[in-house]
Amino acid sequence: MAKNGYQAYADARAKRSPWIKNGAKAFLVGGIICCLGQGLGNLYGWAGLPEKEAGTWVSVTLIFLAGLLTGIGIFDKIAKFAGAGTLVPITGFANAVASPAIDAKSEGYVLGVAAKMFTIAGPVIVFGTASSVVYGVIYWVCSVL
Amino acid sequence: MGTVRFGDVYLGGSSATVGKKEMAGPLREWFDLHEEDEYFGMPTFEQAESEMVRRNLAHLFEKMNLKDEDVGVLLGGDLLNQCTGTSFGIKSHSIPFLGLYGACSTIAEGLLVGSMLVQGGFVPSAVAMASSHYCTAERQYRFPPEYGNQRPPTAQYTVTGAGAFYLTRVPSPIRIAEGIIGRIVDGGITDANNMGAAMAPAAADTILRYFGESGRRPEEFDAIVTGDLGREGLELVQELVHQGGLEIAPRHMDGGLLIFDLKKQDMHCGGSGCGCLSTVLGGYLVKRMRAGELKRILAVGTGALLNASTPLQKLSIPGIAHAVCLEAV
DSSP states (O other): OOHHHHHHHHHHHSOOOOHHHHHHHHHHHHHHHHHHHHHHHHHHHHTTOOHHHHHHHHHHHHHHHHHHHHHTTOHHHHHHHHTHHHHSSHHHHHHHHHHHHHHGGGGOIIIIIIHHTTTTTHHHHHHHHHHHHHHHHHHHHHHHO | OOOEEOSSOEEEEEEEEEOHHHHTSTTGGGOSEEOSSTTTTSSSHHHHHHHHHHHHHHHHHHHHTOOGGGOSEEEEEOSSGGGHHHHHHHTTSOOOEEEOOBTBTHHHHHHHHHHHHHHTTSOSEEEEEEEEOHHHHHHHHSOOTTOOOOOOTTOOEEOOEEEEEEEESSOOSEEEEEEEOOOOBOOOOOOTTOHHHHHHHHHHHHHHHHHHHHOOOGGGOSEEEESSOHHHHHHHHHHHHHHTTOOOGGGEEEHHHHSSOTTTTTOTTOEESHHHHHHIIIIIIHHHHHTTSOSEEEEEEEEEOOOSSTTTTTOOOOEEEEEEEEEEO
């Protein structure tokens, strides 16, 4: 079999990820996380925090929970089931920062933890910041017109 | 270059040490040692792999009643940068050492080189060994172990395991009869999550060359065992060998499929890593040969020659496969 023929053949026969099943699981778990967030928001509101501040505390709580679950080795098991369901909410970002930080501890706090904690989340920060600049420029142009 | 024939190289003994997941798999009763703690009582995963290597070699020495001066040369390797898994694990010994790298084919490479050195009379005996650890492999090639992600169905799971083999001129029930050095074959696969497909062309090349040059037929073997092609690679290699005019399917097994229960343990396409063939061969197959259940086997170590950067640079993954024929005397 020619090289390209083999590559095409092997790629074609490789089993694909079951995207409908994965999508359903992500929808379910992602939805549960969002409900949890809403519940926390309501709770903080009920406790007397203004809506904006309650929202910040919801993020803080979810980041804390994701970090904690990463630290005790449970998050990756949930994420294996949930996929994008845990990846897309803020929990995925927290795990992406916490897991390399924990992992790199063996190389020390400076060149290990501090240097490597953004190896996975780094691109999100870079492109997130870059796209916010683009968004800001568009917003400014629109508001001037 | 053709098949190498050995006349007086015997497998004196072997030892296989595995981790928790492998011990929960179908081959649990065949391994010599196992450890439930993925750290093997050490502070880091890299040290854990070295500790596993150390314990496994110590067990082989104990079983065979060996001392450092009884071993002419130690040949070994693993998947870590600069092969530190092996070198740190054996540094307390004073045995001449050659580090090897053949990715997951390393144990076959070690058995080949070791047998050549023993047959050539350069050393009276040799130890060949190879190891891998799930967590060190994940750290080096993929993500931190705690990172939450989903693997595609073609992905394989690195075996935590170490195997060591004592080669000697002193007759014993198993002989290393023949071997063949593999050639690098690049099938053009670029997906690092489909290593089975990347290694299959090299495995097929070595199998076809071996049967073409040695004059043997697959029917003369009780088992033709590829190292860690997994489910995807197993089917591909059978197809490629079939296209080359040989049928191996009835007696073909794969270490990556033997070591785990794919469904129950959720292992996708199966096990992989240097520790896969070295523990399946050193634990399961060699013991079945000793029990007289297998008379002649062909062990085909299969390696995917990539590092963490090459797939990001869009380079394809070349494969290599070395084969060793073991015979019950």
